[in-house]
Amino acid sequence: MSGGPHHSRISKVVVTPVAFADPPLLNVVGVHQPWALRAIVEIHTDTGLVGLGETYADETHLARLDAVAAALPGTDPYDTHGLRRLVVDVLGKETGGAGASFGGMLDVSSAVDTVYSPFEVACLDLVAREADRPVSDLLGGAVRDRVPFSGYLFYKWVGHPGSTNNGPDDAWGEALNPDQIVAQANRMVDGWGFGSLKLKGGVFHPDEECAAIEALRDAFPDLPLRLDPNGAWTPETSVKVAERLAGVVEYLEDPTPGIEGMAQVAARTDVPLATNMCVIAFEHLKPAIAADAVQIVLSDHHLWGGLRRSALLGGITDTFGMGLSMHSNSHLGVSLAAMVHLAAATPNLTYACDTHYPWKTQDVVRPGVLDFEDGAVAVPTGPGLGVELDRDLLGELHEQYLTCGVRRREDTVYMRSIHPDFTPNTSRW
Numbered sequence: 001m002s003g004g005p006h007h008s009r010i011s012k013v014v015v016t017p018v019a020f021a022d023p024p025l026l027n028v029v030g031v032h033q034p035w036a037l038r039a040i041v042e043i044h045t046d047t048g049l050v051g052l053g054e055t056y057a058d059e060t061h062l063a064r065l066d067a068v069a070a071a072l073p074g075t076d077p078y079d080t081h082g083l084r085r086l087v088v089d090v091l092g093k094e095t096g097g098a099g100a101s102f103g104g105m106l107d108v109s110s111a112v113d114t115v116y117s118p119f120e121v122a123c124l125d126l127v128a129r130e131a132d133r134p135v136s137d138l139l140g141g142a143v144r145d146r147v148p149f150s151g152y153l154f155y156k157w158v159g160h161p162g163s164t165n166n167g168p169d170d171a172w173g174e175a176l177n178p179d180q181i182v183a184q185a186n187r188m189v190d191g192w193g194f195g196s197l198k199l200k201g202g203v204f205h206p207d208e209e210c211a212a213i214e215a216l217r218d219a220f221p222d223l224p225l226r227l228d229p230n231g232a233w234t235p236e237t238s239v240k241v242a243e244r245l246a247g248v249v250e251y252l253e254d255p256t257p258g259i260e261g262m263a264q265v266a267a268r269t270d271v272p273l274a275t276n277m278c279v280i281a282f283e284h285l286k287p288a289i290a291a292d293a294v295q296i297v298l299s300d301h302h303l304w305g306g307l308r309r310s311a312l313l314g315g316i317t318d319t320f321g322m323g324l325s326m327h328s329n330s331h332l333g334v335s336l337a338a339m340v341h342l343a344a345a346t347p348n349l350t351y352a353c354d355t356h357y358p359w360k361t362q363d364v365v366r367p368g369v370l371d372f373e374d375g376a377v378a379v380p381t382g383p384g385l386g387v388e389l390d391r392d393l394l395g396e397l398h399e400q401y402l403t404c405g406v407r408r409r410e411d412t413v414y415m416r417s418i419h420p421d422f423t424p425n426t427s428r429w
């Protein structure tokens with residue numbers, strides 16, 4: 001028998017959809033449903049290791065994850081280029097070559113990136129566990145040992161009308177005016193120690209949202225502030241808001257939709273513009289840079305094709321003298337761990353990252369690793385991502401998925417079930 005080393009192979013892949021209680025957070029397209037969905041990806045090897053990933057769980061996406069999961073056994077967890085080719089191949093077959101949209105908003109290459117991401121993260125978790133090193137070491141090593149996050153403020157209702165999850169009212173209370181937003185910010189800062197704040201806008205007239213930012217400035221004179229209306233304003237309105245909030249916000253995020261609209265605004269203000277809407281895939285970088293449309297890109301490893309491609313994005317923004325920040329969606333601890341390792345190993349990530357983490361009351365990972373102190377999470381130093389699944393909690397949240405009835409994120413549909421005349425506020429003001 002030859003005495004060469006045994007190279008681990010993927011033996012089994014499990015994708016578990018989960019649902020967790022989500023408060024009624026308002027945004028430009030509606031309101032969060034009572035349940036947020038995620039999928040937890042586990043990749044097992046024939047050497048007995050398990051690597052973890054986390055992603056969205058809309059049913060179209062889930063079907064794609066399952067198709068890739070079925071094709072993975074026997075492959076090499078170190079071969080992430082091979083993994084990507086496999087995802088392209090599987091998605092091509094699944095869509096009959098007709099193209100693949102994700103959640104009705106992303107194009108083919110983004111669907112590949114989005115499906116590839118949790119498998120890549122799980123493979124890196126595996127490889128790092130095998131090497132007994134943290135994932136950040138696979139990304140070039142941590143350049144910081146703590147990753148700062150911003151407190152993510154939302155306008156919100158007191159509770160979900162007619163829903164029993166979270167009880168009729170959640171612990172956060174109503175936030176529909178500047179005083180209530182300041183109260184919410186106090187709770188965020190007191191509980192988590194955040195050193196910067198982001199307000200999700202696009203819900204009310206821009207004058208009201210500017211007043212909320214000004215109230216936050218009065219209440220927290222030293223904290224950097226951001227406002228993100230997700231494209232609710234015209235370029236003209238965006239310029240007016242930028243004039244009003246110049247020197248108050250560190251950046252305005254997606255004030256208006258599209259690279260062209262953002263470029264019109266950028267030409268008329270010195271307030272930096274950030275985006276996680278008009279630059280969401282590599283092919284958007286060239287036109288955005290050529291038009292000088294955005295000064296800051298928000299990375300997101302779930303959308304940009306995993307941790308290594310997000311690191312590549314960091315290199316590109318650095319090359320072109322752009323800022324880099326990090327976007328989030330409602331997520332659990334596996335995603336947070338991956339975000340922390342990526343941020344730790346990205347030298348030019350100079351803004352505090354976004355996170356929805358404080359809004360959730362349930363998780364699938366064992367507690368004690370990802371604690372917020374002074375608004376930052378210490379980079380896990382154990383092997384891999386550094387987080388372990390709690391099988392009981394995973395089972396509980398999977399059961400919630402099975403019974404909750406939600407199968408995709410539909411903020412507008414849910415809002416219309418409460419306010420039938422609602423139309424999304426995109427470019428409304």
Ligand SMILES: O=C([O-])C(=O)C[C@H](O)[C@@H](O)C(=O)[O-]
Pocket residue numbers: 025026027200228230276327328329330
């Ligand atoms: O920065 C952003 O655009 C987001 O965080 C997008 C999210 O979907 C946010 O609007 C939300 O959770 O409602």
Ligand SMILES: [Mg+2]
Pocket residue numbers: 228230253254275276277327
């Ligand atoms: Mg945004």
